[in-house]
Amino acid sequence: MGRLHSRQVAKDDTIRTQPSNARWRAERQASAIQTFRATGDHDPAEQLANAVVMDVSVGGFGLGAPRELPIGTPVQMRMHLPGSIDFLTAAGRVVRSVPINGTASSKDALRFRAGVQFEKISEQLAEQLVGVLRSLGSQPTALSPPSPQAGESEYEAITRRAHLLEWSQFFRGVDFAQRLQLAQVTEERSYAKDETIIRQGDPGDGFYIIIEGSVNVIGSVASRSQAGVFTETIFATLPAGQAVGEMALIDGGQRAASVVARVPTTCLFVPRDAFINTLRSSPGTTLSIMALLVERMRHADDRLSEVLQITEALTSELDLQKVYDTTVKVVQETTQAGRVTLQVLDEERSQLALVAGMPFPPGAEAGQRSPSNAGLGGWVLREKRALILTGTSHPDPEIDRLMHDIPGMTAVCVPMLLKGEPLGVLNASSVPPGTVGRNGEALPVGKALTQDEMTFLSVLAGQVAIAIEHARLYQKTNEQATTDGLTGLLNHRTFQEYLASEVDRAQRAGTELALLFVDVDSFKVINDSYGHPAGDQLLRVLTSEVLKPSLRQYDVVGRYGGDEFAVILPNTPSKEAFIVADRLRQAAKSCDYGQHELPPETGDIISFSVGLAHFPPDADDSEALLQVADRGVYFAKFLGKNQVQRGRAAAPTADDDATSLHAFxxxxxxxxxxxxxxxxxxxxxxxxxxxxxxxxxxxxxxxxxxxxxxxxxxxxxxxxxxxxxxxxxxxxxxxxxxxxxxxxxxxxxxxxxxxxxxxxxxxxxxxxxxxxxxxxxxxxxxxxxxxxxxxxxxxxxxxxxxxxxxxxxxxxxxxxxxxxxxxxxxxxxxxxxxxxxxxxxxxxxxxxxxxxxxxxxxxxxxx
Known part of the structure; x- marks a missing residue:
């Protein structure tokens, strides 16, 4: 983060100020810039986060090939600090088995340090780290510019404030500049609209470190009245939605601004005074505490890595059902839950549809619906927050009433939110071996679910919601491009593509194929007598009540023109195709149109004229087959409508010889x-x-x-x-x-x-x-x-x-x-x-x- 600030200042080394004692201001500002650059480029916390392990030794002997180090093994490590000629030497004991070799990348170094409880570090680095931490004790309060100390300019105070950013970077090991999402930036010395939410000057306030999700503000001051009292513990969590305040450098570091934002997800909160007092009283334990924090961060990094991998897999999938299935599969693999299910809201938001499950609950199946306001899912959707159940009772009476009386069950129910609105519910549950349900059925055994799983699923649920919406939009776009907007059937272009593909397949397989052209007789009468809305409704009813019920599951139907439909009958002999065509014709006459918001006399007015063509005898390609079927429609209409007629090959033209013409x-x-x-x-x-x-x-x-x-x-x-x-x-x-x-x-x-x-x-x-x-x-x-x-x-x-x-x-x-x-x-x-x-x-x-x-x-x- 220090490098970010130094780049900002470098854009304009001359900082503009009010014309008062200009020379003194210029000197102080230049001093601030130098200090700022120094702390930005050589901050020990940042150096340590990016340090490269030069060698690791056990018992005085360096490691060769990667190997597992048993817990308790004394180790020594020498690291090179980037941007410096200094080397850090540290000694400690392994508290978690970590594979490492003699020379490793910074990522491996971080993993190694996370698994080592250090007992001592070099005196030089200890002094530097404690100095940085002490500087936090005079950090400015929220929503107000920092108060300069004796002999310190406002810019130097701002620079000192920036140490928080480097400190956070050490724990996270990433460039937080990429994660800043400022909810609101106001002018210098002004307050944000939410100033009444933020309390100023509370000595118990501290800074926080994001575990999951994107960072709104780094190194913020959170209100004790909003976030709770944290002076009793070293680690606590800030709930999602917590309001925080921060000072930020803007315009290349030329001025300060107040920033108000809200914590996007649960995060780790480190009380400032408790942390600093611990470090001051026992400087030798500095890295012990750091190692514990890094271990927490490493676990969060692993989970974040899982989320990113899962997100990449989900967002690259455009098939909606595959998104559902992939979600429950990866959730079960990562949490080791016994059962994972996914429910999504219907368009009316009144029902939750069960779309995927591993395994499905007893007696349930895909597509099963339940009221969206019922059960634990209803509670989660209404409250828009996750729920974890770890026993047979719960402090909340409503949740307790909804829980199943199954000893040992743990469950997590997480809402999938998109732009703050619920999209569905992600559920995971586990029971210990031998647990049976209320009806005596065996329940799927899995790992007990904890707060970690709830946090992980909460983050993942947001990504799943995005993936679902992405797949839905793709599906909708694809449908709009391939289907008729009125009837939902294949449109003209797509039907022709299907037909060409089916003819090609039949040709290669040596099978038969039939094509029907269906023209709605007297459709113009309905339009002229009752208006175009009635005509549109008639086409919808013919689709849902006549065509689809009369056809087989594998038949393909499309809207070919205004009042024309076309049907592909794969692998169908001519006689069978005629039976299907006549079934359509009869269904059109027998439909009770009055039940579907159409005039009762519609059945007396309209009918089907159907043209039939058969591959291969009638044509040798899809285009010719269309012409023959179309000709059959003309035959049917000419001969009195309401009938099925087989088309014939085209009448000979000037391009054909007289013999074929006369023979026909x-x-x-x-x-x-x-x-x-x-x-x-x-x-x-x-x-x-x-x-x-x-x-x-x-x-x-x-x-x-x-x-x-x-x-x-x-x-x-x-x-x-x-x-x-x-x-x-x-x-x-x-x-x-x-x-x-x-x-x-x-x-x-x-x-x-x-x-x-x-x-x-x-x-x-x-x-x-x-x-x-x-x-x-x-x-x-x-x-x-x-x-x-x-x-x-x-x-x-x-x-x-x-x-x-x-x-x-x-x-x-x-x-x-x-x-x-x-x-x-x-x-x-x-x-x-x-x-x-x-x-x-x-x-x-x-x-x-x-x-x-x-x-x-x-x-x-x-x-």
């Missing part, structure tokens, strides 16, 4: 054709659902014209496939946001011809060919691909042309929004005889007027 269509049944039409329709994101809407509009028109159901059915299938030729148009052209080039436009214009050629291979769709080829012809002959005019245009193509144009007018486009109803009718009227057959335009405008409500544009449901 020629072998498709009617249901598959309709499903395929839905998939083709979905390729264009700007016109998704277009073919289904055209099918609905052309049905309106045909009904108004008086056609029968058979005609309507055939017309519907024709409408669904009127744009089938677009499957041969590249996606880059079909989905292009900007203006098409002339070449691109020609490719688009070719789709009616391509579509007609494709349908020529499909028996079910032969009747649709004329309409598919000619639905872009115009009444005046200016259309394509053949330039037909008037009634040369096939009748079904004329019907489709009206419906197709209406859907284009009522849909949003990148370059414009949907047209107004009155504008739509005006366009149709002006286009009669040019684009469309006049009679059909008249009928269609009447249909629109009949279906319009309050002047709104009639629209087919697009769901």
């Amino acid at each position: 269509l020629a072998n498709a049944g009617r249901d598959e054709l309709e499903a395929m039409a839905a998939a083709i329709d979905a390729r264009d994101t700007f016109t998704a659902g277009h073919s289904r809407r055209v099918a609905e509009y052309v049905r309106w028109l045909a009904q108004a014209l008086g056609h029968d159901k058979a005609f309507l059915d055939r017309l519907r299938l024709t409408a669904l496939f009127h744009d089938v030729g677009k499957s041969a148009v590249p996606d880059g052209v079909l989905r292009k946001a900007g203006k098409l080039t002339e070449e691109e436009y020609e490719r688009i214009k070719a789709h009616p011809v391509i579509g007609a050629e494709m349908l020529d291979q499909v028996p079910h769709l032969h009747e649709a060919i004329p309409a598919v080829r000619s639905h872009h012809e115009r009444w005046d002959g200016s259309g394509y691909p053949d330039g037909l005019a008037g009634k040369d245009i096939p009748y079904t193509a004329r019907l489709l042309a009206v419906a197709d144009a209406y859907d284009a007018m009522t849909s949003d486009r990148l370059y414009r929004g949907a047209l107004l109803f009155q504008d739509i009718k005006r366009i149709f009227r002006s286009g009669a005889g040019i684009s469309w057959e006049p009679h059909l335009v008249d009928v269609w405008c009447d249909v629109l007027d009949d279906r319009s409500v309050d002047g709104a544009t009639p629209s087919a449901k697009d769901s």
